[in-house]
Amino acid sequence: MTTILIVDDEHDLSSALSAWLRDEGYSVETASDGRWAMERLLQGGIDVVLLDLMLPFMDGWALLSEIRGRPALEGVRVILMSAARRESALPAGMPASTEFLQKPFVLPDLLVLLRQLPARASMGEFDPQVCERILTSSAWNAAHPPGRTPFDATD
Numbered sequence: 001m002t003t004i005l006i007v008d009d010e011h012d013l014s015s016a017l018s019a020w021l022r023d024e025g026y027s028v029e030t031a032s033d034g035r036w037a038m039e040r041l042l043q044g045g046i047d048v049v050l051l052d053l054m055l056p057f058m059d060g061w062a063l064l065s066e067i068r069g070r071p072a073l074e075g076v077r078v079i080l081m082s083a084a085r086r087e088s089a090l091p092a093g094m095p096a097s098t099e100f101l102q103k104p105f106v107l108p109d110l111l112v113l114l115r116q117l118p119a120r121a122s123m124g125e126f127d128p129q130v131c132e133r134i135l136t137s138s139a140w141n142a143a144h145p146p147g148r149t150p151f152d153a154t155d
Contacts, residue, residue, distance in 0.1 A: 002114070003027040003045055007037040007063065008052040008081065017050070020107055026114070034058025038066055046076055048117060050110075053082045077117050079110075 004021055008014045009032045018028045029046070031037035035058045040046065049067065053060035060080065067073045079099040099113050 001025065001027050002047045003029065004048045004050060004114075005037060005040060005046045006030045006050045007032075007034065007055065007060070008050070009033060009055055010052070017107075017110075024111060032056075034060065034063035034066075037063055041067065041073055041076065042070075044072075048077045048079065048114065050079050050081060053080060079113055081105075 006014050014030045021028045033056045051060045083103045
């Protein structure tokens, strides 16, 4: 079972995501700041981190840097979350293996990324624009109309 660590200081969002992801079969833990998240990561057993960029004490960028700088956490996949658009949120030179979700997002968007992570990890580096092309494709947009709200039930 994949274990996800949600790192976000918005308690309502963390709670809603946790409940939904558990219903989808994931094991979920939460942390409200970067320092606590790093302590939990160092204990092991975390496969994926959903990481908000704006956090108290240690922000998402500092935590991402810590994760990338520790060989013991090499296999941990990170999905960054931010209300900012990808172009303004991610600086040039970010590793291609870093995923990004713009808040608010619909839960199926997250599920698509989570289901693709194992395949991507085995392939090594990938083109970060692949996800963007999927999520902006006409087929995806037909299945997920613009009027959907961030926590609508899945189809």
